[in-house]
Amino acid sequence: MRPIIDIDHISKRYESGTVALNDVSLQIESGEILALLGPNGAGKTTLISIICGLVVPTDGTVRVGGHDIRSDWRAARKLIGLVPQEIALEPFEKVIDCVRFTRGLYGEPPDEAYLESLLRSLALWDKRDARTRELSGGMKRRVLIAKALSHRPKVLFLDEPTAGVDVALRREMWQVVRDLRAQGVTIILTTHYLEEAEDMADRIGVISRGQLLLVKPKAELMGEFGKKRLTIELYQPVTDLPPALAGRLERSENGMRLGYDYDTRAERTGIARLLAELAEHGIAVRDVATKQSSLEEIFISLVEEETA
Amino acid sequence: MNWRSAQAIFNHEMARFFRTVWQSLASPVLSTVLYFVVFGAAIGGRIQSVEGVPYGAFIVPGLMMLTVLQQSVSNASFGIYFPKFSGTIYELLVAPTGWIEVTLGFVGAAAAKAVLIALVILLTSFWFNGVHIAHPLWMLAFLVLTALGFSLLGFIIGLWAKSFEQLQIVPMMVITPLVFLGGAFYSASMLPPFWEAVAKLNPVLYLISGFRWSFFDLADVPVGTSLAAVGLMILVCMGAIRWIFLTGWRLRE
Numbered sequence: 001m002r003p004i005i006d007i008d009h010i011s012k013r014y015e016s017g018t019v020a021l022n023d024v025s026l027q028i029e030s031g032e033i034l035a036l037l038g039p040n041g042a043g044k045t046t047l048i049s050i051i052c053g054l055v056v057p058t059d060g061t062v063r064v065g066g067h068d069i070r071s072d073w074r075a076a077r078k079l080i081g082l083v084p085q086e087i088a089l090e091p092f093e094k095v096i097d098c099v100r101f102t103r104g105l106y107g108e109p110p111d112e113a114y115l116e117s118l119l120r121s122l123a124l125w126d127k128r129d130a131r132t133r134e135l136s137g138g139m140k141r142r143v144l145i146a147k148a149l150s151h152r153p154k155v156l157f158l159d160e161p162t163a164g165v166d167v168a169l170r171r172e173m174w175q176v177v178r179d180l181r182a183q184g185v186t187i188i189l190t191t192h193y194l195e196e197a198e199d200m201a202d203r204i205g206v207i208s209r210g211q212l213l214l215v216k217p218k219a220e221l222m223g224e225f226g227k228k229r230l231t232i233e234l235y236q237p238v239t240d241l242p243p244a245l246a247g248r249l250e251r252s253e254n255g256m257r258l259g260y261d262y263d264t265r266a267e268r269t270g271i272a273r274l275l276a277e278l279a280e281h282g283i284a285v286r287d288v289a290t291k292q293s294s295l296e297e298i299f300i301s302l303v304e305e306e307t308a
Numbered sequence: 309m310n311w312r313s314a315q316a317i318f319n320h321e322m323a324r325f326f327r328t329v330w331q332s333l334a335s336p337v338l339s340t341v342l343y344f345v346v347f348g349a350a351i352g353g354r355i356q357s358v359e360g361v362p363y364g365a366f367i368v369p370g371l372m373m374l375t376v377l378q379q380s381v382s383n384a385s386f387g388i389y390f391p392k393f394s395g396t397i398y399e400l401l402v403a404p405t406g407w408i409e410v411t412l413g414f415v416g417a418a419a420a421k422a423v424l425i426a427l428v429i430l431l432t433s434f435w436f437n438g439v440h441i442a443h444p445l446w447m448l449a450f451l452v453l454t455a456l457g458f459s460l461l462g463f464i465i466g467l468w469a470k471s472f473e474q475l476q477i478v479p480m481m482v483i484t485p486l487v488f489l490g491g492a493f494y495s496a497s498m499l500p501p502f503w504e505a506v507a508k509l510n511p512v513l514y515l516i517s518g519f520r521w522s523f524f525d526l527a528d529v530p531v532g533t534s535l536a537a538v539g540l541m542i543l544v545c546m547g548a549i550r551w552i553f554l555t556g557w558r559l560r561e
Contacts, residue, residue: 014561052402053401054401055561056556074310074404075404077402077403080402082402088394089394090390090394092327100316101316101319102399103316104312104317105399105400105403106310106313107310147399
C-alpha cells in the first residue's frame with residue numbers, strides 16, 4: 001500500500017550554515033500514530049513545517065496522498081491539518097467563527113452539522129459563542145484541534161500538543177487523539193513527553209541533530225533497545241553482598257531486595273547463573289519480578305550513542 | 309482558484325470592522341468634519357471659490373481621498389500584520405490558498421472598508437456643503453480603484469513590517485505628506501510654475517485630480533493620465549505581492 005506521507009531525502013540548511021535536517025527519509029502509513037521524539041532543536045518542528053508548507057526544504061521531496069507538496073500543493077495541503085506548538089488564536093473572535101474561518105480557508109462549503117459534532121467531540125460546543133481570549137489554555141488547544149479538523153483532513157500534525165499542559169488535561173488530549181485515530185485519521189505528533197509516545201504511538205521516530213536516527217514500531221523499539229530490571233525479593237536481609245555478586249547487583253536500603261539490570265538483546269541474560277550463584281552463597285530467594293525500562297531511558301541511550 | 313478562501317478572509321476581515329464599527333467609522337468621520345469646519349467654514353469664508361467652485365465644496369474630493377488613502381493603507385497593513393504578530397499567519401500559509409485569494413480577501417476587505425467610510429464622509433459633506441457630483445459613476449470608479457491601489461500598497465507594508473512602529477511609519481511619513489502636497493486643499497494651478505511642476509511628480513496629485521474631475525469637471529492633469537496612474541499603481545503592487553508570496557519573503561523560512 002502507498003504511504004500517505006512519503007518523505008524522500010529531505011534536507012534543510014539555512015543561510016547561516018545551520019543544518020536543521022539532514023537527508024531525512026520516512027514513510028508514514030495511513031491510519032497510524034507516529035510519534036517523533038527528540039531533544040529541543042533536533043529538527044522535529046522543521047520536518048513538520050516542511051510537510052505543511054511553512055518551511056521550504058533545501059533538497060528532497062515530500063508527497064502527501066501521492067501529491068507533491070510543491071508542484072501539487074493545493075491537493076497535498078487539503079489532506080493536512082496542523083495544530084501548531086504555540087497557541088495562536090485571534091483573541092476577540094468567537095470559537096465557532098474561528099472554526100468556520102479555517103474551514104473556509106480550505107475551500108470547504110459551510111457544514112454547520114459537522115462543525116457542531118466536531119465541537120461537541122472536543123467538549124467545546126458550550127463555548128461556541130465565547131471569545132477565544134476567555135478560554136483556558138486547554139480549551140484553546142482544543143480550539144486549535146477543532147480548526148485543524150474543520151476540513152476533515154486525512155493527516156493531522158500535532159506539534160507538542162501537550163506542552164505546558166497539566167496532567168489531567170494531557171490525558172484528556174490523549175483520548176482526543178485516540179478517538180481521531182479510531183476515525184481513521186493519520187496522526188503525527190512531536191513530543192518531549194516520552195510517556196505520551198509510549199502511551200499512544202504505533203511507531204516512534206527518534207530525531208537528533210537533524211537526523212532521523214530510527215523509526216520503529218513501539219513494541220519492537222522497546223524490545224530491541226529495552227533493558228529490563230530483575231527485582232529479587234529475599235527471605236532474609238543481606239548486609240554485605242559477596243564480592244563476586246557486588247558489581248552486578250544493587251542492594252535496597254533494608255537489604256530485602258536486590259536489583260539486576262540486563263539487556264534483552266543480549267544472547268544470555270545471565271539470570272539463571274545469577275540465581276544459581278545466589279543459592280551457592282546461601283541467599284534464599286522469595287520472589288522475582290521483571291520490569292521493562294521506559295522509553296525515556298531508551299531515548300536517552302539512543303541520543304547518547306549518537307552524540308558519543 | 310479557491311474562491312471560498314478569498315471569501316472567508318474577506319468575511320473575517322469585515323467582521324473585525326463591524327465588531328468595532330463605531331470606532332472604525334466615528335474617528336475618520338469626526339476628523340473629516342473638523343477639516344470641513346476649519347478649512348471649509350473658517351478659511352473657506354475668506355476664499356470665495358476655486359475655479360468657480362465654492363472652497364467648502366472644492367475640498368470635499370481631496371478630503372475623501374485623504375481618508376481613503378489613510379484608511380486603505382492602515383486597514384490592509386494591519387489586516388495582514390496582525391496575523392503575523394499573533395502567529396495565526398500559519399493558517400494562511402498551510403491552507404490550499406494562493407497569493408491571489410489571500411490578496412483578494414485582505415485587500416478587498418480593506419478597500420471595501422475605506423470606500424464605506426468615504427461614502428459616509430460624502431454624505432456628511434452634503435449636509436455641510438451641498439456638493440454636486442458631475443460624473444457619479446466615474447466618481448465611484450476612481451474611489452474604488454484608488455482604494456484598491458492603496459490597499460495593495462498597505463498590504464505590502466503589512467507583509468514587510470516587523471513591528472508596529474514600521475507599520476505606522478510609512479503612512480505617517482509618506483502617505484499623509486503626499487496627500488497634503490497632492491492638492492487635497494488647493495488646485496495645482498494655484499501654485500507658481502516651478503512648484504506646479506514639482507507637484508506633478510507626486511502620484512497622489514493624479515488621483516485627487518481625477519477624483520475632483522468626477523465631481524466638478526475640473527482637473528489639474530488629464531483624466532486619462534489619472535486613470536493610467538492608478539492602473540499602473542495596481543499592477544506594480546500586484547507584481548510585488550506575487551513576488552513576496554512566491555519567494556516567501558518575510559513569510560516562510
